Amino acid sequence: MEPKVLLVYPPNQLMPVELPRPDGSLGPLYLAGALERAGIEVDVLDASVGTPDDSLETTFNNRVLQSNGLIRIGMTAERISEVISNGGYNVVGVNSNFTPQTKMALEVARLAKGVSEDILVVAGGVNARALPGRFLAGGVDVVCATEGERIIVELARRLEEGRNLEVSGTITTKRGIVVRHPLRAGDTVTNLDELPFPTWQKLPFEQYDGIASAGRDSLKQNERSASLMTSRGCPFRCAYCHISMEKQNEKESGGIGALRTKSVSRVMEEVKCLKALGVKKIYFEDDSLLAHKSRVKEIFTKVTGMGMKIADVNGVNLTHxxxxxxxxxxxxxxEYLELLASxxxxxxxxxxxxxxxxxxxxxxxxxxxxxxxxxxxxxxxxxxxxxxxxxxxxxxxxxxxxxxxxxxxxxxxxxxxxxxxxxxxxxxxxxxxxxxxxxxxxxxxxxxxxxxxxxxxxxxxxxxxxxxxxxxxxxxxxxxxxxxxxxxxxxxxxxxxxxxxxxxxxxxx
Ligand code: B12
Ligand code: SF4
CATH class of the missing domain: 3.30.750.200 (Transcription Regulator spoIIAA)
Structure with missing residues (x-):
């Protein structure tokens, strides 16, 4: 059976005072890049805004108060099922980084199983891999315990070949017991230039533009933006951050907590892709962006030289x-502060x-x-x-x-x-x-x-x-x-x- 994969960023559930920021989470985009590189058919669904066929009124502007006091934002359950069913997917991947959104990720898993029990449901992301028992009990067949570019491809291939799905670096259940399939040496990427390019072209930019032009929330009018990461991991290991356990359990995680950087030329290739897609502002989402100063200086100088705006950073450490x-x-x-300002x-x-x-x-x-x-x-x-x-x-x-x-x-x-x-x-x-x-x-x-x-x-x-x-x-x-x-x-x-x-x-x- 030829695999056809749908990667889903679930609807959001937020406190009434929180601002949703739909921006194309990078995880599904890297996974889609890996699948495309392997010649496997794949689509990405940002269920917080829907497909270009969906009106924002039925997705991003469809805000429903739930009994847990949180507001659900995004496509309706019926519409998500319809997209899964109409697309003929046999693998549905769910991205779950945020613990307060666990319910939303599990909802997508249940909907996929509701379309067909035969659909292979895979979940990954910081939150999914920290709560494998809950995800496996909630309709998910396989949890990805580390970065997923290799794993999603291997799962799709094994499905096609009718082989077992016990891929190294995943977690499954056997007779009701949660089983970890250990990583092997070399299973995770150390040279980030080897990663596929994120498939930003699969994002529903029209939907994001619609939100921006309505002057909604944190998106600025007519200024297309996108996320980019120039590195993964962090030199620190704060106890309140996932990096701490990734470093403590290096074998289980594949050492993904350690700081790894892309070359400047690779970053610039990514920036060119974004520019070609009409992106004007880049959100750097690195965990520790400013770690290697000369590299950062070169990147910023080149990015602004291309007429792109730098919007924000996710992770700054003051020691830098x-x-x-x-x-x-x-x-x-x-001088470093001045460079950042300029x-x-x-x-x-x-x-x-x-x-x-x-x-x-x-x-x-x-x-x-x-x-x-x-x-x-x-x-x-x-x-x-x-x-x-x-x-x-x-x-x-x-x-x-x-x-x-x-x-x-x-x-x-x-x-x-x-x-x-x-x-x-x-x-x-x-x-x-x-x-x-x-x-x-x-x-x-x-x-x-x-x-x-x-x-x-x-x-x-x-x-x-x-x-x-x-x-x-x-x-x-x-x-x-x-x-x-x-x-x-x-x-x-x-x-x-x-x-x-x-x-x-x-x-x-
Ligand atoms: C970018 C980012 C944001 C962005 C955008 C998030 C978005 N739309 O996705 C913004 C700035 C909006 C944001 C906001 C917040 N964030 Co934030 N954010 C991040 C950050 C730095 C990177 C996420 C990312 O894109 N990673 C890059 C991609 C490539 O990695 P990935 O998604 O993990 O995917 C890989 C693997 O996990 C795996 N994988 C993932 N999904 C799947 C699915 C399948 C099927 C498979 C096989 C594999 C797989 O494979 C992927 C490729 O290797 C993470 C930290 C981190 N390093 O993950 C924190 C993080 C997710 N954020 C966090 C927090 C706390 C917040 C805020 C609450 C902060 C605040 N106080 O306001 C808000 C909440 C927002 C919300 N909507 O709920 C926490 C979440 C902790 C938790 N367990 O809930 C994290 C983990 C940071 C931390 N230090 O702990 N965040
Ligand atoms: S500095 Fe930030 S990214 Fe690094 S370990 Fe601490 S909280 Fe996590």
């Missing part, structure tokens, strides 16, 4: 703003995370050393150079004391006084697949039957923490209002109320 000064003493690298970075979120060096060392690999980097000075310099730098802080780690939390709130205040437009206070979430998750389960901060719908940044997810969850929430709300400029607080609260759900029938479970 340091350089060796006289006598080896670390000092802020002003390349178009008018805003960079500064992940300061905590004022407590103990917390930073214990949970964030000491990725920021307050003795070496004066973050208040960094904010002042960035603002002078023309970079707006909102600050992220995290409060409420399991053993964090109230004094430590208050010191972070106080530092947030000083950073806002120094020119940061605002400071967000996030409560750490023990996402499955992170060391913090393991700690939370092991030490009883989280029940093993935890509800994935409750994994959001509004309310503390962990219980029995040194500072109680109720007190953390109180400190977060008070701290946020207290340290941020009054005008900012007023606007945010207004936006929250504006976005809050006003009509629609809750789904009956």
């Amino acid at each position: 703003f340091l350089k060796g000064g006289p006598g080896g003493k670390p000092m802020i690298d002003v 390349a178009g970075f008018d805003q960079i979120v500064f992940p300061v995370e905590s004022a407590s060096q103990r917390i930073l060392n214990k949970y964030a690999t000491g990725k920021l050393n307050h003795a070496k980097l004066d973050v208040v000075e960094l904010v002042k310099l960035a603002v002078r150079i023309g970079i707006t730098c909102p600050v992220n802080m995290m409060i409420g780690f399991p053993d964090e004391t109230e004094e430590e939390i208050l010191s972070s709130i106080e530092l947030g205040r000083r950073l806002v006084d120094a020119g940061a437009p605002y400071c967000s206070l996030y409560v750490p979430i023990p996402f499955p697949g992170s060391q913090l998750h393991e700690i939370a389960l092991h030490d009883g901060y989280l029940a093993s039957n935890f509800d994935t719908d409750a994994f959001n940044w509004r309310k503390p997810t962990m219980r029995d923490t040194t500072v109680s969850p109720e007190r953390i929430e109180e400190l977060q709300q008070w701290g946020w209002r207290d340290i941020n400029p009054k005008e900012y607080v007023r606007k945010r609260l207004e936006m929250d109320i504006g976005r809050r759900w006003k009509s629609g029938e809750p789904e009956v479970a």
Whole structure:
């Protein structure tokens, strides 16, 4: 049986105050690239916006309040089934990176099985591989335990040849028991230039343009944008991040937590592809974009030289703003900041995370050393150079004391006084697949039957923490209002109320 694959980015489920940002998740695009390279027929479905045949009113603008309090955004279940059925697919791949979206990923799996029990349903992504038991019990046949370019091709080929589907680097069930099929040496890619190009051409850009031209949400009018990654992995291993477990369980993950970079020429080839598709703005989604400075400088200079805008970064580590000064003493690298500003970075979120060096060392690999980097000075310099730098802080780690939390709130205040437009206070979430998750389960901060719908940044997810969850929430709300400029607080609260759900029938479970 010739394989025909559909790769699905599921509908979203978000809190009423959250902004959806449809942007073509890169995972399915790399997988589609690998399948095409192997001559296997493949389509990509971004179920948050639908196909060009779908009206946005029935997809992205179709916002349904569910009984879990979250808003479902995207194609209806019936329409997803129709696309799977009409396409004659025998493999459906589901991308699941976000734990709060688990229900949406499993819905797609169930719909595929509802079309035909014979459809092979495969799931992958940071979240799917951290919760294999739930995915396998929820209609998924195979979970991908690592990067999936080789695995999806091998699965499709084995299906065609009628062979068993126990591919190395996957997780399946045998007589009700979850079984891991170990990776072999060389199963994961170390030279990223060997990766297929993401198939951006398969994205429903017309749908994204429709959202942008309606001035909706975070997409800017008439400015086509797309995501790009110049690297994978990260030099650090923060306990609240999937990278920590990928590094701890190197054999199981295939070492994918380690920082690997593409060559500058490969990145520029990708940028050319995007330009040809009419993309004007590029979102760099690397986990640690600024790690190799000379490489980054070259990339940014070339990208802006091509008339492309650089929109944002996903992962910045503040230590990369340091350089060796006289006598080896670390000092802020002003030229680097200037280069980023001239390349178009008018805003960079500064992940300061905590004022407590103990917390930073214990949970964030000491990725920021307050003795070496004066973050208040960094904010002042960035603002002078023309970079707006909102600050992220995290409060409420399991053993964090109230004094430590208050010191972070106080530092947030000083950073806002120094020119940061605002400071967000996030409560750490023990996402499955992170060391913090393991700690939370092991030490009883989280029940093993935890509800994935409750994994959001509004309310503390962990219980029995040194500072109680109720007190953390109180400190977060008070701290946020207290340290941020009054005008900012007023606007945010207004936006929250504006976005809050006003009509629609809750789904009956
Ligand atoms: C880009 C990105 C974003 C983007 C866009 C996300 C999108 N639309 O997909 C933006 C900026 C919008 C974003 C927002 C947020 N993000 Co984010 N984001 C990422 C990031 C850095 C990269 C994702 C990506 O594109 N990777 C590149 C592709 C190539 O990798 P991939 O998707 O994993 O796919 C590969 C494999 O996993 C596998 N695979 C994946 N799917 C499938 C399917 C099949 C069938 C197979 C076989 C294999 C397979 O093969 C692929 C190719 O190798 C990840 C971290 C990471 N490195 O994954 C965090 C990450 C997904 N984000 C995270 C978080 C927490 C958030 C926010 C909540 C942050 C915030 N406070 O607001 C929001 C929530 C947004 C939402 N809608 O819910 C967490 C999620 C943790 C969790 N378990 O829930 C992550 C894991 C980061 C972290 N440090 O922990 N994010
Ligand atoms: S610096 Fe960011 S990407 Fe790297 S391990 Fe820490 S949280 Fe993860």
